[in-house]
Amino acid sequence: MLFRRRSEPGIGERIKVYFWPRRSWTRSTRYVLCRVSRLRATPHAIALGFAAGVFASFTPFMGCHFLIGGVLAWVTRASILASALGTFVGNPVTFPFIWIGAYKLGNLVLGQANRFTEIDLSLSIFRDTLDHLLPLIKPMTVGGVPLGLFAGGVSYYVIKRAVDAYQMKRQRKKRLNARGEPAQA
Numbered sequence: 001m002l003f004r005r006r007s008e009p010g011i012g013e014r015i016k017v018y019f020w021p022r023r024s025w026t027r028s029t030r031y032v033l034c035r036v037s038r039l040r041a042t043p044h045a046i047a048l049g050f051a052a053g054v055f056a057s058f059t060p061f062m063g064c065h066f067l068i069g070g071v072l073a074w075v076t077r078a079s080i081l082a083s084a085l086g087t088f089v090g091n092p093v094t095f096p097f098i099w100i101g102a103y104k105l106g107n108l109v110l111g112q113a114n115r116f117t118e119i120d121l122s123l124s125i126f127r128d129t130l131d132h133l134l135p136l137i138k139p140m141t142v143g144g145v146p147l148g149l150f151a152g153g154v155s156y157y158v159i160k161r162a163v164d165a166y167q168m169k170r171q172r173k174k175r176l177n178a179r180g181e182p183a184q185a
Contacts, residue, residue, distance in 0.1 A: 019092050019093070032085055032088055033159075033162060035085060036050055036082055036085050036159060036162075036163065038166075039079055039081060039082055039163075041079045041082070043159075043160050043163040043164045043167060044078075044160065045077065045078045045079045045082070046078075046079045046082045046159065046160075046163050047082075047155075047156045047157075047159040047160035047163060048073070048076055048078035048079070048082075048156060049069075049073040049078035049079035049080060049081070049082030049083040049086065050079075050082045050083065050085060050086035050155055050156070050159045051078075051086065051152035051153065051155050051156040051159070052069050052072035052073045052076065052078055052083040052086060052152065053065075053069035053073070053082065053083035053084060053085060053086020053087040053088075053089070054086045054087075054089045054148065054151050054152045054155045055069070055072065055148035055149065055151070055152040056068035056069035056072065056083070056086070056087055056090075056148070057069075057086070057087050057088075057089045057090025057094075057098065057148070057151075058090070058098055058102060058144040058145075058147050058148030058151060059141065059144050059148065060099070060102065060136070060137050060140035060141055060144060065087045065090060066083075066084055066087055069083035069084065069086060069087050070083055070084065082159075086155065089151070089155070098144070098147070099140060101143065101147055102139075102140045102141075102143035102144035102147055103136065103139050103140050103143060104143065105142075105143030105146065105147060106138070106139030106140055106141065106142040106143030106144070107139045107143070108143070109139075109142050109143060109146075110138070110139055110142055112139065
């Protein structure tokens, strides 16, 4: 293989890269935004798909975010690939903030503002999983919906403007190249 590593990374290296990118968070964020802006669809479809992925990241259903974002994008006729990229808003760094915010807002909406559910992390959690998780999932779902709608709306606006600007710049370069004029940066 041409661009393959000489030695495969170990499990420790993989875990470290999963939680902290090799270069920086700025570069990783720029990469995702660049990938989104290069998608071939209308700016509305790309931004709506990305917003669907962001919304899905605010739900407490771990492991289903890609599926939820993809279904939302499909239903709204948005970009499914952009929704997959939008789910990266939910990552190991942001999930604790999302979960705490959704849980507190959900308890506030449900009228249980002073209630806090302790989680028993003993082996009994595997036997009575639903009994332990249901008191957490309900307020997190209720609180995650408005937070997800807000974050999705903000991301829609930002992504739509970025994709609009990128596609207009690309079209301008194509027109100039077709006329034989040098492209300006």
